[in-house]
Amino acid sequence: MTSIGAAVKEPGSSKHNKTGSWRTFKPILDKEKCIDCENCILFCPEGCINKDYDIDYDYCKGCGICAEECPVKAIKMERDK
Amino acid sequence: MIKVISANRAIAEAVKLAKPNVVPVFPITPQTSISEYLAKFVADGDLNAEYIRVESEHSAISAAVGASGAGVRTFTATSSQGLALMHEILFVAAGMRNPIVMANANRALSAPLSIWNDQQDSISERDTGWMQFFAENAQEALDFVIQAYKISENKEVLLPSMVCVDGFILTHTVEPVDIPSQEDVDRFLPPYQPLTYLDPEEPMSLGTFTDPDYYMEARYDMEVAMEGSKNIIREVNKEFEEIFGRKYDLIENYKCEDAEIIIVAMGSICGTIKDVVDNLRHNGEKVGLLKVIAFRPFPKEEIYEAVKNAHRIAVLDKNISFGIGGVLVNEIKAKMDVDASGFILGLGGRDVSPEDIINIINQTRNSTDSGKINWIGLKEE
Numbered sequence: 001m002t003s004i005g006a007a008v009k010e011p012g013s014s015k016h017n018k019t020g021s022w023r024t025f026k027p028i029l030d031k032e033k034c035i036d037c038e039n040c041i042l043f044c045p046e047g048c049i050n051k052d053y054d055i056d057y058d059y060c061k062g063c064g065i066c067a068e069e070c071p072v073k074a075i076k077m078e079r080d081k
Numbered sequence: 082m083i084k085v086i087s088a089n090r091a092i093a094e095a096v097k098l099a100k101p102n103v104v105p106v107f108p109i110t111p112q113t114s115i116s117e118y119l120a121k122f123v124a125d126g127d128l129n130a131e132y133i134r135v136e137s138e139h140s141a142i143s144a145a146v147g148a149s150g151a152g153v154r155t156f157t158a159t160s161s162q163g164l165a166l167m168h169e170i171l172f173v174a175a176g177m178r179n180p181i182v183m184a185n186a187n188r189a190l191s192a193p194l195s196i197w198n199d200q201q202d203s204i205s206e207r208d209t210g211w212m213q214f215f216a217e218n219a220q221e222a223l224d225f226v227i228q229a230y231k232i233s234e235n236k237e238v239l240l241p242s243m244v245c246v247d248g249f250i251l252t253h254t255v256e257p258v259d260i261p262s263q264e265d266v267d268r269f270l271p272p273y274q275p276l277t278y279l280d281p282e283e284p285m286s287l288g289t290f291t292d293p294d295y296y297m298e299a300r301y302d303m304e305v306a307m308e309g310s311k312n313i314i315r316e317v318n319k320e321f322e323e324i325f326g327r328k329y330d331l332i333e334n335y336k337c338e339d340a341e342i343i344i345v346a347m348g349s350i351c352g353t354i355k356d357v358v359d360n361l362r363h364n365g366e367k368v369g370l371l372k373v374i375a376f377r378p379f380p381k382e383e384i385y386e387a388v389k390n391a392h393r394i395a396v397l398d399k400n401i402s403f404g405i406g407g408v409l410v411n412e413i414k415a416k417m418d419v420d421a422s423g424f425i426l427g428l429g430g431r432d433v434s435p436e437d438i439i440n441i442i443n444q445t446r447n448s449t450d451s452g453k454i455n456w457i458g459l460k461e462e
Binding site: 003018019 | 177239286
């Protein structure tokens with residue numbers, strides 16, 4: 001996608017910009033421990049957790065709010081590569 | 082055709098021959114007559130360009146970036162405070178890989194306010210990604226502008242160029258200049274073919290936001306282009322010589338081959354130094370001049386080849402980076418293992434005479450401390 005002078009030839013291409021690359025820590029959910037309270041879904045500032053509790057790592061910036069708000073500590077923050 | 086004209090007139094003639102489509106300029110001493118000549122050329126129908134009377138230098142370079150983004154050849158010119166005001170957009174022009182050509186009339190920066198010559202203004206823009214070519218005389222000013230378009234517009238370069246002329250010493254002094262024919266310039270410099278440009282039929286974004294995934298590669302590409310530009314400059318110099326008969330290189334080696342002491346300098350002062358070298362050589366003293374034409378890209382290999390056999394080297398700087406000294410001497414010392422003395426001179430229009438050059442040669446010959454910053458022409462109480 002890089003070009004000389006960083007010209008972007010395709011309009012509306014910001015959806016290709018995977019902001020998940022900004023992440024330092026990555027949330028890992030243990031679905032066995034999950035009690036389906038939806039706190040993480042409600043608190044996620046990026047809307048990156050769906051109703052099935054799948055985390056969208058393309059856009060999750062790793063803020064850790066989900067892990068903080070989980071009442072049963074089902075989400076761990078691990079250092080991302 | 083030979084005409085007796087100033088460097089500013091020579092630059093305007095070169096621009097007319099290069100046929101840019103957009104010319105946004107803001108007048109500033111000592112560049113003003115370039116903008117006046119170009120305004121007249123456009124008004125008289127001699128130059129078919131959009132002449133934009135912008136409200137500042139920041140706007141001038143911004144308009145040039147916009148025009149270049151729209152895919153046309155463009156030219157602007159400035160000096161000193163004007164160049165400093167452009168600073169922000171100089172990075173933008175280089176980063177967007179706009180092959181803009183700009184003339185800079187070298188003038189001291191405020192404060193104290195001065196309209197006279199030194200080279201602090203363009204030297205201070207050395208990290209922006211612009212190529213910089215320093216002219217010794219009006220002929221070189223004309224020739225460098227024409228060549229700058231061909232170098233900048235080369236697909237392997239695509240970096241903007243700054244042609245630097247010493248304020249008043251060149252900009253307002255007349256001398257004979259060979260103005261090439263339009264036919265020859267057209268043969269040398271074909272119309273600009275942009276790689277990408279703004280087109281409503283095929284919309285795209287230029288100069289966009291980049292996240293950490295892309296930025297570093299874009300900057301790396303610029304460094305590759307800047308290093309690679311040396312080969313392109315040599316090719317363009319060769320092609321220029323074939324058509325116009327005048328030979329240029331990244332540097333000019335003036336009697337350095339067997340020289341024991343070599344002076345390294347840039348710009349109009351080289352004319353004075355050549356005169357001194359000739360006189361001293363007449364008396365049997367082996368001295369030479371290494372003129373740096375391209376300051377960016379920095380011709381480290383060429384400079385080293387030319388000066389490596391000299392006993393001592395004197396590097397002249399019409400600029401100062403406070404706390405370390407002249408920029409040219411420090412760059413030379415950083416990139417090559419040579420023993421060089423640095424001299425600060427000619428700041429804010431302080432005159433540099435042939436006697437000063439002889440004084441520099443004597444100080445260099447007997448130097449005991451090459452780390453010292455030597456000031457020439459300083460009034461000491």
